[in-house]
Amino acid sequence: MCAVHCHAMSPSRRISAPEPSRHPADVTEKPDRRQLSQTLAERIRELRALRGLTQEDVAAALGCHESAVSRWESASRMPPCTDVLALAELFRVSVDELLGRKDQPTRRESALLDRALLERLGAARDTREFDRLVGELGDQAIWVEVPAGAVLVPLSEALRRTKDVAKRFPKSRYADRLFRPRG
Secondary structure, three states, X not given: OOHHHHHHOOHHHOOOOOOOOOOHHHOOOOOOHHHHHHHHHHHHHHHHHHXXXXXXXXXXXXXXXXHHHHHHHOOOOOOOXXXXXXXXXXXXOOHHHHOOOOOEEXXXXXXXXXXXXXXXXXXXXXXXXXXXXXHHHOOOOOEEEEOOOOEEOOHHHHHHHHHHHHHOOOOOOOHHHHHOOOO
């Protein structure tokens, strides 16, 4: 159906797109706008301080005025979506993490890439240095395939959740495997 025709239809006759199917782990409570604004403000302040940046540095990187960054950090304004994406890129975090979401759903056919390690290998001056670096890594992987249905959580949360499950099966000889990464 063309866009012109859709706009001409009465609101009661519009056809809505079907709801995308969701994995139960993807469903979270919808935060209210004030709560989201507060969380985002805290995360921006925290990540900016962690990276040793000033509000002026952030504004320059995003091409906005310093007062905009100040308003975002005071939670008096929400940044536009394009700036949220730019902030996530600047701070090298996901948008989910920037917005304070604990469980970050992954996509099917995803991989967890150790970007810093890959950059270190890519900066090798020659084959000899590359081979030396790879040899030092031993069995450390550059990337790990992420299984469908997996979510990224803070390490402390992963440990807490696995301990809770393992406590249910204290006599199992496999419970300790929940505390080690695969590989």
